[in-house]
Structures are given as structure tokens and as C-alpha cells.
Amino acid sequence: MSAWALPNDSQQPIRIQADDAQLDDKNGVATYRGDVIITQGSMKVTGNTVTITRTQTGDIDVVTSVGNLAYFEQLQTQGDTKPVQGYGVTIQYHAAQNRVVLIDRAKVIDKDGNITQGEKIVYDTNKKLASAGRANGSKVTESRPRIDMVIQPKKKTDEKAQ
Known part of the structure; x- marks a missing residue:
């Protein structure tokens, strides 16, 4: 689960905490409910319900976190704070x-x-490209026909005191 990841995050063990878990090994589906917290390296996912599906070979295919609101965080590069x-x-x-x-x-x-x-x-973690827009075909609780972005000014390096 190495989304916006540090290089070694995917090599770290996955830790899952939840109130309840249902595991379906035959179909490769695990569902966790109740204040779910998943961590792997610098990555953290939280939600009310998290479902993990695996491929036939046992690799993680899709992780779906649903909550009010579901949350994801991860350091991008070594040295990030x-x-x-x-x-x-x-x-x-x-x-x-x-x-x-x-x-x-x-x-x-x-x-x-x-x-x-x-x-x-939608964020492509390899290309580091994001696209934002309408959730066509998905039910949404809050219609937002337009995207909203806030871009912070670049921090200037310390200038010599005059």
C-alpha cells in the first residue's frame, strides 16, 4: 500500500486495528469495521469501514476506506516532516x-x-499527477460542480539582513 510513498514503505509490515474483522480467504476479501486504523511505514489510513481485496497471488489489489471522513496520509520523500x-x-x-x-x-x-x-x-503515485473534477457515476453527499484549489506562495530563502 505504497501510495504517496517513501521508497521502503511497501517493505514494512501492515498493522490493522479495528473493532471487528471479517476475513474471506477464498475470495481474497477482508473487511474491517469500527474506527479502523491501518499503518504501513509512514502511511496511515483511517475509516469507519476498510475493505482490502487481494489478487489470486495474494498481493493487495484494492484498499477501500469509507468514513465520515475517511483519511489517508503518507510522507512522499525521505526527510519530509x-x-x-x-x-x-x-x-x-x-x-x-x-x-x-x-x-x-x-x-x-x-x-x-x-x-x-x-x-x-485521482492521484497517480508513479507520475505524481493529480486530476480533480466531478464524480460522474458516483453518489455524492455534497455536490461540488467546480474544483477549488489553494496554492501557497513559495517560501523565500533567508535574505541577507540589510
Whole structure:
């Protein structure tokens, strides 16, 4: 589950905490309910319900976190002190495609404090590309026909005192 990841996050063990768990090994589906917290390296996912599906070979396929709001955070590069943070009613991580999808009241705050909000935000973790827009085909609790972005000014390096 190495979305906006540090290079070694995917090599770390996954820890899952929840009030309840249902495991279906035959179909490769695990569902966790009740204040779910999943961590792996610098990555953290929280939600009311988290479902993890696995491929035939046992690799993680899709992690779906649903909550009010579901939450995701992860450090992007070594030395970062602030993680990228994502919020949404539904957050999906598609492992094979290296893609994070935030749906309904979607919001991403990057390490520099830049904010993107919309009905749906899709982030390609390999290319580090994000797209935001309407959640066509998905039910949303709050219609947002337009995206909203806030871009912070670049911090200037200390100038010599005059």
C-alpha cells in the first residue's frame, strides 16, 4: 500500500486495528469495521469501514476506506516532516495501477500546504499527477460542480539582513 510513498514503505509490515474483522480467504476479501486504523511505514489510513481485496497471488489489489471522513496520509520523500493528507467519504487505493481515488468531499493537502478540493480527486503515485473534477457515476453527499484549489506562495530563502 505504497501510495504517496517513501521508497521502503511497501517493505514494512501492515498493522490493522479495528473493532471487528471479517476475513474471506477464498475470495481474497477482508473487511474491517469500527474506527479502523491501518499503518504501513509512514502511511496511515483511517475509516469507519476498510475493505482490502487481494489478487489470486495474494498481493493487495484494492484498499477501500469509507468514513465520515475517511483519511489517508503518507510522507512522499525521505526527510519530509509533513505528510500528504487526503480526505473523502470514500478513498480507494488501486495498488497495481499506483492510483489513489478520493470520492465525495475529496480534499488533498500536500506537504507545502497546497489544497485541492472537489467531488473526486485521482492521484497517480508513479507520475505524481493529480486530476480533480466531478464524480460522474458516483453518489455524492455534497455536490461540488467546480474544483477549488489553494496554492501557497513559495517560501523565500533567508535574505541577507540589510
